Amino acid sequence: MIRLRELTKKFGSLTAVDGISLSVGRGEVLGFLGPNGAGKSTTMKMVSGFLAPTSGSANVCGHDVVEEPVKVKSRIGYLPERGPSYGDMTPQSFLNFIAAIRGFDGNEKARRVAQTVERLALGEVLGQTIDTLSKGFKSRVGLAQAILHDPEVLMLDEPTDGLDPNQKHHVRNLIREMARDKAIIVSTHILEEVEAVCTRVIIIARGRLLTDDTPEELLARSRHHNAVLVTMDASAVEPVQKEIAALNSVEGVDILDGLEDRARLRVMPKHGRPIVIEISGLIRAKNLPVRELHVEKGSLDEVFRDITRASEGMGEGDA
Amino acid sequence: MRNIRIIALREISGYFTTPLAFVFIVIFLALTGAFAFYVGGFFERGQADLRAFFEFHPWLFLFLVPAIAMRLWAEERKTGTIELLLTLPVSTTEAVLGKFLAAWGFTGVALVLTFPMWITVNVLGTPDNGVIATSYLGSFFMAGAFLAIGACISALTKNQVIAFIVASAVCFLFTMSGLEMVLNFFRGWAPEVLIDAIASMSFLIHFDSVTKGVIDLKDAVYFVSLIAFWLFANVTVVELKKAG
The missing domain is CATH 3.30.70 (Alpha-Beta Plaits)
Known part of the structure; x- marks a missing residue:
């Protein structure tokens, strides 16, 4: 449902994403891993239509993101990094706005909003302005916005950032629940999250795709696997x-x-x-x-470090 | 149309959930009143018209309108909500128009709230209400032109202060370009065509003829095309930023 072909993004002389090709199908939860600055967010921004690719193409549900941006956008639910939302609105008015712009009216709109509010347990803060909410609520409002229209493709950029362990658990369950009939991409640098929800893992560093594997196979690469x-x-x-x-x-x-x-x-x-x-x-x-x-099952941390360091030679990876 | 309306309504509701709308309207009313009575000599003129009131609109708009426009895009860029807005299933043109219409509608509300001036002048005498109506219309379109300029410049930066200052400066150029002071600078070396062109870009000249009660097609075309041009530039700027 998502197909990237040689997707590339350059900012001046910096190549943020360097020829990434991959596809994600229905029922898959793809974990998008990489050090900070690896190009995870840039890739998602291109697929969601926020940034235009320098070259290559991104295709979502059969529509090219450059040629038919609105069709692509209507099929994607996208949670940008840090889950921005309009701070002076209340979750109620914000979700009403999202529902309206997603094409819902009247009863259907009310039903969708109510259902999403319930799924993300936002009921108690519906009337407060978003600016005054705790981090956990804020990021759940962002997530609510992304899933409200029950999209076929869901892209979540660090969805559990800033959540406490209970909230993380809740969100992971939600992702697993939705996985059955959607294609989901989750970017994260929390490796336990990958083990918890992903069916497939991709590691990128410096804009290049390094591995594409299941979490189990990745774990098996760990030196301590089965020790x-x-x-x-x-x-x-x-x-x-x-x-x-x-x-x-x-x-x-x-x-x-x-x-x-x-x-x-x-x-x-x-x-x-x-x-x-x-x-x-x-x-x-x-x-x-x-x-x-x-x-010992081995640790993804270790595998992650091995893979990303090898790609950088002796260089430091915190670009 | 539906998307434009939804975006505009969200934007407008943002004005009224914060003190912004209140502060702007109060200051706008206070200043238009103060200028009309103290500087324009509304009473001393002894005439039943609102020229003393409308005369100062270009100068008030010069800093009040960029103050509204500065946040339109710069704030979204600063808070990151632009990423949300532009990944919703709306076209860039719809987003640009929605935001512009919200801000324009809001300045319209502010203008309508100056109606006590109109009542006053009708109580005191028998003014030509046709002239007043066209003046209001002219003022509204001039505000729209200022806003379109400000919105476009706001899309260039994430810093609202920069957006405000640059927009004020550009609006100032458009306002001033009809004054002799500016035109004299060009006279003597520039061809007549250029001078006419510069003079014809002036807000003041076009606004002045409108406040005299004359709705010339020229003036209407001027303001509408100015708005259209800057909104088109606004769309282009937002699209170019995508290409990053």
Whole structure:
């Protein structure tokens, strides 16, 4: 439903987005990751029709964003970065305005607004001016504006920015709920969000697309994927380490900082294969004095850092 | 049309939910009154007309109208709501027209609220109400031209102060260009055609003929085409900013 072809944006000599091609279909939630200044927001601004691409094209539901901007805009729900809304309006009047401009009238308009207000739990602040609302409410008003017309394509630029953990949870549930019949792009730099809601992840840095994968596959790239943490009494470290290191499927064993009388080992598997069953079998067979086993899934943070740093060579990435 | 109306209504409601509308209207009424009575010598003239009142409109508009226009686009750019507005399913032309019509309608309201002047002059004597009506119309269109200039300049910046000052300066040039002081500067070296062209761009000259009660097609074309030109420029500026 979204198709980008060699989408490029230059600001003077700076290339903010450099030939990005991708497509997103119905039912997909695409996580758009990248360091600050990577070109995430610029890409979304081009797809939403706010910025004109320097070259390449963006196509939404069969309409080109440059040739038929209004058709594209009517199919997209877009939450710009920091969710701007008219501060001197109340959420009620603001959403009424959005509903009207989206083409709803009378009962249908009232129904849409009421439904959206309920979905985002805005009921208690409907009559206050938006300027006086807390950050959490403000960003939910922005989100309300984006989903009011039940768009086929939803683009959210950092939708959980400034929300507390409960509100984040709420918004993520909402995104998952809507995912079934929409194509959704969520830009974020909160990696847990990607694991929580996305079916696909794209990492961009310096305007270039670096990876396009599922969150699970990305995790599998982590060095610590399927590593096992073994906790035991400090006195038992050496024999345990020796026994585990002797296993065929084990790449190596690191000793981590322990707590007082406890010691911890991190067992790295060969080729990221699961080894916990083998280790627990060994522990039982040899009756090793182990207290706890914990399988690591690996961290997206780490994968993200590896991928984005590699693209920048030795350079610093906070442009 | 529907989109233009919705945008204009939102814009207008913004004037009235903040003190802006109130402050503007009060100051406008106070100043038009003060100028008419104290500077224009409304009573001393001893004539039943509103020339003393309308005479000062160009000068008041010079700073009051850019004050309305400065926020039209600059504020949206500053707060980021422009990204919201321009990603709604409306064309740039609709957004430009909606905003302009809201501001113009608002100045219209301010003008209508000067009606006590009209009542006063009718109580005191028997003025030519036709002349007064055309003067009001002229004043309204002149405000529209000032506004179109201000709106276009507001779209160039996110700083409202800059928008205000530049718009006032441009409006000043348009107002002044008919005065002998300016024309003398060109006389002697510029061809007659250019001088006529400059003089014909002047707000004052066109407004002056309207306040005499003469609605010349020339004056109507002048104000309408000036508004159209600057609104077109406004659309172009917004589109160019997209290309960034």
